[in-house]
Amino acid sequence: MDKVNLKQKLSLFAGYWQPKIVGELNGQLVKLAKLKGEFVWHQHRDEDELFMVLHGELIIRLRDRDVTLQPGELMIIPRETEHLPVAAEEVHIMLFEPASVVNTGDTASDMTLEKLDRI
Amino acid sequence: MDKVNLKQKLSLFAGYWQPKIVGELNGQLVKLAKLKGEFVWHQHRDEDELFMVLHGELIIRLRDRDVTLQPGELMIIPRETEHLPVAAEEVHIMLFEPASVVNTGDTASDMTLEKLDRI
DSSP states (O other): OOEHHHHHHTOOOOEEEEEEEEETTTTTTEEEEEEEEEOOOOOOOOOOOEEEEEEEEEEEEEEEEEEEOOOOOEEOOTTTOEEEEEEEEEEEEEEEEEEETTTTOOOOOOTTOOOOOOO | OEEEHHHHHTTTOBBTTEEEEEEEEEEEEEEEEEEEEEOBBOOOOSOOEEEEESSSSSEEEESSSSSEOOOEEEEEEOOTTEEEEEEEEEEEEEEEETTTTTTTTOOOTOOSSSSSBOH
């Protein structure tokens, strides 16, 4: 049981679209990720997902609108809601979601990760 | 489904030790709170609890040590772990925890809240 310093944890990795696990509670994971460019359209059938921006500007495209998140802003994407994260420049985020989440949801992609590292 | 700006939400209330609900996902609540002074020793029997500091310096007293959290730092307090949050000066935090959590856990106190507001 140690505290987590987000900036220190973010200094430990460089790759984009590869979330790292930094905490677990009540079957939910806390993750950090660096994003740049465009992800893939996807949805999670059974899991709601929280995005919180720590650095940079994240656009979350929904089928009916785009939402722009700045540092200090968060958004919860309900299950069964198609979304596409887009980062024109590097973005750092914190994610909070069930341990069962697959990063690309029900979309098979080269970006799909089988297993996440803990840092 | 709207984004949440943490500073804007924090501007909507003033009372200490009265968490406000700003989001819900997967049976978990996202809360914001302002703290000043000393809370009460307590534990949660069935729930792990995440504290993330947004402003100020929070001391979390555990039975064997004190942990100091600065902005950008978080800590997960496992269930059945006695803890006492202390804020010498005003502190703003975000909490992630199950919807079932009672703020003072198994400690009955004047600070126990029956119901939290959503903002």
